[in-house]
Amino acid sequence: MSDTYTARPDGKDTGAKDFGSQDLAGKAKDIVRDVKAKASDLTDGVTRAAKDNASQLGDAALDMANTAKGKVESAVTERKSLGADYIGSIAQATGRAAHEFEAELPQAAHYIRQASEQIQGVADTVRERDVRELVGEVQDFARRQPTLFFGGAVVLGFAALRFLKSSAPQAGRGQTEANAFEARREG
Numbered sequence: 001m002s003d004t005y006t007a008r009p010d011g012k013d014t015g016a017k018d019f020g021s022q023d024l025a026g027k028a029k030d031i032v033r034d035v036k037a038k039a040s041d042l043t044d045g046v047t048r049a050a051k052d053n054a055s056q057l058g059d060a061a062l063d064m065a066n067t068a069k070g071k072v073e074s075a076v077t078e079r080k081s082l083g084a085d086y087i088g089s090i091a092q093a094t095g096r097a098a099h100e101f102e103a104e105l106p107q108a109a110h111y112i113r114q115a116s117e118q119i120q121g122v123a124d125t126v127r128e129r130d131v132r133e134l135v136g137e138v139q140d141f142a143r144r145q146p147t148l149f150f151g152g153a154v155v156l157g158f159a160a161l162r163f164l165k166s167s168a169p170q171a172g173r174g175q176t177e178a179n180a181f182e183a184r185r186e187g
Helices: 020-101 106-128 131-144 146-167 173-186
Strands: 005-007 013-017
Touching: 020 106, 020 131, 020 146, 131 146
Parallel strands: none
Antiparallel strands: 005 013
16 A cells, blocks of 8 residues: 655645545445435335326326216216107107198108108117217218218207207296297287
8 A cells, every 4th residue: 555645735745644535535435325325215216106106196097087988978878868859759740740731631741751750760769779879870871971961960950959949948038938929829
């Protein structure tokens, strides 16, 4: 081992050997090694915690998605049922119209009755089938008959608008409109 001498700031040699600097470097290396080991342990702990939390967050997100999906499916099923009832009422009204034409225009009554039966078939289909099946059938029909599909969509849009307007609550207007309608009917 070589002797190390330290020089004073004024340039004079003290003559003392510097054995502490080697011990200090060793201690610094030990401290660096300990810090690296602790950092590695901390990184492993953070990684494990992140993986655990990610799994829990994924499960929570899946639960929320399933809850939302259930609510949407419930709302769609309810609306589908209301739509089927509305289509059924259109079929009944068409059947009544066919009955009215029976005496004067039996041929027209026949065609109107056929339309009523087909409308009722649509109502039954809407009521019985799953929403996904209905969407698939509508898409297939739209590909086969785009012009007819577009025309039907326009008619259904008007019917849906009328249905939504009639089912929306109207504060204060209902009584006045009903009285005006009765007055026109009697007059």
